[in-house]
Amino acid sequence: MRTAMLRSLRSAVARSAPSNSHLLRRGFSSESVLEHKVAVLGAAGGIGQPLALLMKINPLVSKLSLYDIGGTPGVAADVSHINTRSEVTGYAGEDQLGQALEGADLVIIPAGVPRKPGMTRDDLFNINAGIVKSLSTAIAKYCPNAIVNMISNPVNSTVPIAAEVFKKAGTYDERKLFGVTTLDVVRAMTFYAGKANVPVTGVNVPVVGGHAGITILPLFSQATPQANLPEDVIKALTKRTQDGGTEVVEAKAGKGSATLSMAYAGAVFADACLKGLNGVPDVVQCSFVQSSVTELPFFASKVILGKNGVEKVLDLGPLSDYEQEGLEKLKPELKASIEKGIKFTNEN
Numbered sequence: 001m002r003t004a005m006l007r008s009l010r011s012a013v014a015r016s017a018p019s020n021s022h023l024l025r026r027g028f029s030s031e032s033v034l035e036h037k038v039a040v041l042g043a044a045g046g047i048g049q050p051l052a053l054l055m056k057i058n059p060l061v062s063k064l065s066l067y068d069i070g071g072t073p074g075v076a077a078d079v080s081h082i083n084t085r086s087e088v089t090g091y092a093g094e095d096q097l098g099q100a101l102e103g104a105d106l107v108i109i110p111a112g113v114p115r116k117p118g119m120t121r122d123d124l125f126n127i128n129a130g131i132v133k134s135l136s137t138a139i140a141k142y143c144p145n146a147i148v149n150m151i152s153n154p155v156n157s158t159v160p161i162a163a164e165v166f167k168k169a170g171t172y173d174e175r176k177l178f179g180v181t182t183l184d185v186v187r188a189m190t191f192y193a194g195k196a197n198v199p200v201t202g203v204n205v206p207v208v209g210g211h212a213g214i215t216i217l218p219l220f221s222q223a224t225p226q227a228n229l230p231e232d233v234i235k236a237l238t239k240r241t242q243d244g245g246t247e248v249v250e251a252k253a254g255k256g257s258a259t260l261s262m263a264y265a266g267a268v269f270a271d272a273c274l275k276g277l278n279g280v281p282d283v284v285q286c287s288f289v290q291s292s293v294t295e296l297p298f299f300a301s302k303v304i305l306g307k308n309g310v311e312k313v314l315d316l317g318p319l320s321d322y323e324q325e326g327l328e329k330l331k332p333e334l335k336a337s338i339e340k341g342i343k344f345t346n347e348n
């Protein structure tokens, strides 16, 4: 009787506590048992909460640190009951920011205000620039070697802001700072699969440039599988990808912008960074990084992720005439947004 009880208890524990072999069965390499602390800043928000959930179910995470100006003890208590590997701790208020960041290998930042209908991402600059600057200052102090995934908008300016803060602190490593543009790729793949009438799971579409309006440049000429869609369909797909954020902002009618699809995209990108840290080969994602692919100092393109972040920024590859035209058109806007971020940091 007692033996039967123990057997059933053991199998219940085995089911609820993922062991190494459990991880291997799920297709993760033995490197997945490496220790990684991931901090989410803005973890009580619309993106932060589902992102916290998705990071909690990622077996590459051993410690999950959830920081916000308030509300994180509740989010952390909730998420911590999920029977996966990571330990979860909630931190609330500036006094606890240092603890939240100490020892972090990866910091994901979805902190800041979202758009309402009629606003551009740049309209968020006045509030979000200050938030990103202060969080970056804390990162430079408490976890200067961490990889940073910047989600807060306007990404075209917030990434240069973080870079300037890190440069001033003497901690800047251009391989470790990423603007998260994965949602543009996710959208481009979804919209393309619909038009090409192919299963979305096998689709790949690089998206380059930046993360706002015309600076978002999907390269459908490089999409796989190739579907040879007519020019007017490619133009409509390009426009829909560029306006994807606005489509959600309008549909939410004043209640914010994309949160669930962004949490998914943020989790995909964070997982790729962790795989790179673990030495998994050939991890490639599009991201807005320091770049010499064009004359602009930051640019989104495909990058290979490795043990130190960016291993290689890949060239744009062959562009169609339409994409080449889009590339030239986006440069002045992207340049101005980058310069605005740099100027803000130097003047404040």
Ligand SMILES: NC(=O)c1ccc[n+]([C@@H]2O[C@H](COP(=O)([O-])OP(=O)(O)OC[C@H]3O[C@@H](n4cnc5c(N)ncnc54)[C@H](O)[C@@H]3O)[C@@H](O)[C@H]2O)c1
Binding pocket: 041, 042, 043, 044, 045, 046, 047, 048, 067, 068, 069, 070, 110, 111, 112, 113, 114, 115, 124, 128, 131, 135, 150, 151, 152, 153, 154, 155, 180, 181, 182, 183, 184, 211, 256, 257, 258, 259, 262
């Ligand atoms: N990169 C992208 O593709 C992408 C996609 C969607 C949204 N976004 C951006 O992400 C940001 C967050 O969007 P959301 O919908 O989650 O907004 P939200 O208002 O729901 O959540 C933001 C959270 O940030 C917190 N916050 C504010 N100041 C903070 C600070 N100093 N430190 C820590 N936390 C702080 C708030 O308390 C809140 O919980 C916005 O700027 C939005 O534009 C980017």
Ligand SMILES: O=C(O)C[C@H](O)C(=O)O
Binding pocket: 114, 115, 121, 153, 183, 244, 245, 246, 248, 249, 257, 258
């Ligand atoms: O559109 C927004 O304001 C949020 C985000 O940048 C998005 O692309 O959904």
